[in-house]
Amino acid sequence: MKPITVYDIAKEANVSVATVSRVLNNTAPVKKATRDRITELINKYQFQPNALARSLTKKETGMIGIILPDITNPFFPEILAGFDKAARSKGYTYFLCDTVSSNEDNTDQYARESQYLSLLMEKQVDGIVMIGGRIDLAKPGQELTNEVMELGKRVPIVLVNGNLPGAGLTRVAADEKLGAELATQHLIDQGHKEIAIIGGFKHMSNTIARTQGFTRTMEKNGLPIRKEWMINGGFSVRKGFRFMEELLQGKVRPTAVVCVNDLIAFGALKAATKAGLRVPDDLSLVGYDDIPFASYTSPELTTISLKAEELGSQAADILHKLITKNKVPKLTKIVPELRIRESTAPPASLSAN
Amino acid sequence: MKPITVYDIAKEANVSVATVSRVLNNTAPVKKATRDRITELINKYQFQPNALARSLTKKETGMIGIILPDITNPFFPEILAGFDKAARSKGYTYFLCDTVSSNEDNTDQYARESQYLSLLMEKQVDGIVMIGGRIDLAKPGQELTNEVMELGKRVPIVLVNGNLPGAGLTRVAADEKLGAELATQHLIDQGHKEIAIIGGFKHMSNTIARTQGFTRTMEKNGLPIRKEWMINGGFSVRKGFRFMEELLQGKVRPTAVVCVNDLIAFGALKAATKAGLRVPDDLSLVGYDDIPFASYTSPELTTISLKAEELGSQAADILHKLITKNKVPKLTKIVPELRIRESTAPPASLSAN
DNA sequence: TCATATACTGTAATCGGTTTCATAAATTGT
DNA sequence: ACAATTTATGAAACCGATTACAGTATATGA
Structure with a gap:
């Protein structure tokens, strides 16, 4: 009962995996007859390429991480809804990382953020959104700031409604x-x-x-x-x-x-x-x-x-631009009403x- | 500025990648001197193994997907909080898949579920939790049922507060x-x-x-x-x-x-x-x-x-058991209060x- | 008709880990 | 002191895709 792979498809279609990959990604011309034969097999077996393997070579995962304090606080689902819509329309899937609501002792929210940050890096997310937590602090510790700042060099990060003074990260914030x-x-x-x-x-x-x-x-x-x-x-x-x-x-x-x-x-x-x-x-x-x-x-x-939804959707838009190497303003202000x-x-x- | 890999570590430590992997996973004895040398390098470079590569061989990702209708409905964050806590304690990270709140026309919630289902499969999640949506229907269409049922054979699925009669899936539900x-x-x-x-x-x-x-x-x-x-x-x-x-x-x-x-x-x-x-x-x-x-x-x-939190945490526990091939009851009832x-x-x- | 594109396809390397197998070195038992 | 383990390590295959490179076949142009 092993899941089928491009190799299986290739073999049965009497072509090389390269050709299968080509029809999968439409990345080079393939003779109509061959293409048809392959697509048919793909449908027949309901073949779905393994995203891990794909991401490994492509060096992009289409995954992003969103870190927030407490999903149980109704303000965040609103942001999330806006974020979700915008992110999905661009083809991203996201990990939800809650740093508080799952935390009994409530003592190490920042430690939890750090854990998540590194977890997300391991998972090779394309970008990270942070809402609340340490970035809400008036005067966050320098270590915390440094940690995120360093990370910001390796992966795009957007801060929503908060700041890490001196880290120079991209922000979206309500006024x-x-x-x-x-x-x-x-x-x-x-x-x-x-x-x-x-x-x-x-x-x-x-x-x-x-x-x-x-x-x-x-x-x-x-x-x-x-x-x-x-x-x-x-x-x-x-x-x-x-x-x-x-x-x-x-x-x-x-x-x-x-x-x-x-x-x-x-x-x-x-x-x-x-x-x-x-x-x-x-x-x-x-x-x-x-x-x-x-x-x-x-x-x-x-x-x-x-305008939580807008906050969320802007965060997603901006993160996307960052990921695709587009220029974005350092700070996007959302005006409250x-x-x-x-x-x-x-x-x-x-x-x- | 490439991220460093086991090969880099191996080279600098004058060992093979196998050995590095061994200290990384504690999967075989390594001489203390060697181990120390390697861990030191790991710390020095802040090395984090690429989860994609790891998951590719291990055939387990530590990722699960949770599909729900609308995170904006305060009932779901409660479930999610319980789920989050339990899931994380077991080392899982999860994709949040909202099928409604990001949906303008609101017409194809079920189509959205299907999309997410296959997306999650591509991402090779270890398991899936479904809350609401088609599983809330008194008489869901047979196609919908079949789709999920088929998937249930390839990956563990837990249904929360709903059912797909005839699909024989594991459920957690409030009475x-x-x-x-x-x-x-x-x-x-x-x-x-x-x-x-x-x-x-x-x-x-x-x-x-x-x-x-x-x-x-x-x-x-x-x-x-x-x-x-x-x-x-x-x-x-x-x-x-x-x-x-x-x-x-x-x-x-x-x-x-x-x-x-x-x-x-x-x-x-x-x-x-x-x-x-x-x-x-x-x-x-x-x-x-x-x-x-x-x-x-x-x-x-x-x-x-x-008891939404319990619903969520039970779902996570049961999904975990399913993933680890443990026996679980077909239906876990949560008694309301x-x-x-x-x-x-x-x-x-x-x-x- | 021959040179030159263009269409189509395959081989093999690569991504970054884990793991099997084999081998060498160090211990242990008697 | 020598066989039998156990420890410690490396070489190479593998996971499942993408892609650079190369080669053949067909088409186009002069």
Whole structure:
């Protein structure tokens, strides 16, 4: 029951393997009669050339690797969907490498990235996409940077929504700061003055950028920023719940809060609801990321779309260009969009007027 | 800048490639001095053996393929997380093959499955996992069945949550009917008598099983089933919204509804909320799947956990056994669990008593 | 008609490993 | 001290394709 090979086909067709290979790849003219005879055999035996053997000589595998933190976080499947579509249309298949969700102790995400990186090299992938993880760090360790940088010399790498300062790698990224500015300005435009921002980790670049966008917009509008209204320490619904509780315990309460991501916003929504507040009547909430679930809640969540699909498809396009030795910009910025839904409204003080 | 090979190492170490291979795989004794010399060179050059070449002779790649409909549907990432963990611990890397989310016209999901199937064969994967798609059909076409069945003879295949009757393939599946029974009985236990069921497609096996569980439980409890309270035609939030609207327009309204999946439940929740109903006070809702979001809404959704992670990890374990020629049961059933949260309560008529 | 392309095909090398077989060297047992 | 193992290593075949090179047959042109 051995799988059949070009040799089997060649023998039965009374030609050499070279000729079989020629009709397989249409790489040189073959007499019609011969070609027909061969194609017929190929169909008869459902012959499929062994991709390993082919890749070994061709030095290209049509495989790429995508490394991301946690497929269970709904933001990533969105990116992946965009990536998948674009990658496939170009003939690539990809390995999914999740560095967190399969990790019980959660302690060595970066080690896991390294493992995957070298695994992918062994598998001879044509390119690698990295999303999140070490590239999300505000100040990644130099070793980590070097490791990826070295690899970048051997195989095309695209960084999505992150950076390794100094590594000089090609990136595709949402304009995080702009997104936060959009969110904050939207609240201000509605009349809010007492605005808080919650969620994220202060050692992560996206948190920093988003916070910066918030701060800058507040300042630009001459609004005060209260330190106790800037809470971080996580990205989860549970954390969002806690942060909001904390906010609600304060003597003065904000009338609106910018959440560093949608999950935090959901947690905040729950906490607010539980405390008897009505969103958006008593409190406005803006999320960030626009995961699909954002439009499933009631009220539907006003949020910032990072256009995850586009992020993914751009990553694939750019990686492809890199692989085919085309020139690409060092940084492709995706501009985020405000998605106004139901969780934001003018503050009660205003509507009471 | 060519990548270095065993030959390079061999030459510099003054040994033959065979010896290098030996220390690489620990497959035969090598004199300590020689071994040290070689390992040192391996480290020096950061040598990584080419997996293509290795796989070509070894006839095993350590790669598996996982085919699923839509990574954007939060149920699948859960499965994937479980799968990932188990698969990796056994040394596998996997190709993610999404048959829907990257598909604009959505018309040829099955064709896509076929393409992926043959692609995976070319890539010489050690095994394949299929989730959803054609295996979810109540009565899949014979051609589809045959195709997969034939493939099953050449490479191990595990079907997750689905079936191809007659193909005799190994399966891992949640007990769909039991899940629906649990959900329905829970509502009945709370005192509900007027119960509807919404969502799904009646040509799909899971919908059929879930509906059957519902029907059977209602009958067992001597409760009537109204035909107009059984609505299907989709799995999305949008559809759930519509179905619930439809339900609410009827002269008689149910006091509880079983939703064929969580997304439908979210839609139903929105529609109910919009109509001024309070869940669970005025209406109880049970979901199905227990996707992560289920506990993010308020009220949190009572639902049936199919234990997606376990489904995934079992699939990986079983596939591994198949690959390593171990015996496995034809069908591994995962028993679902009722997760009681906040969307169910006794009907108003009762609490009014 | 003869020189020159062009069409068609085969031989053998190659990709980068693993593995069988053979052989030499070092141990062991008695 | 010598046969019998065991250790250590190399030469070469092999996995299943692609492809450079070479050669023959046919076609085209002057």
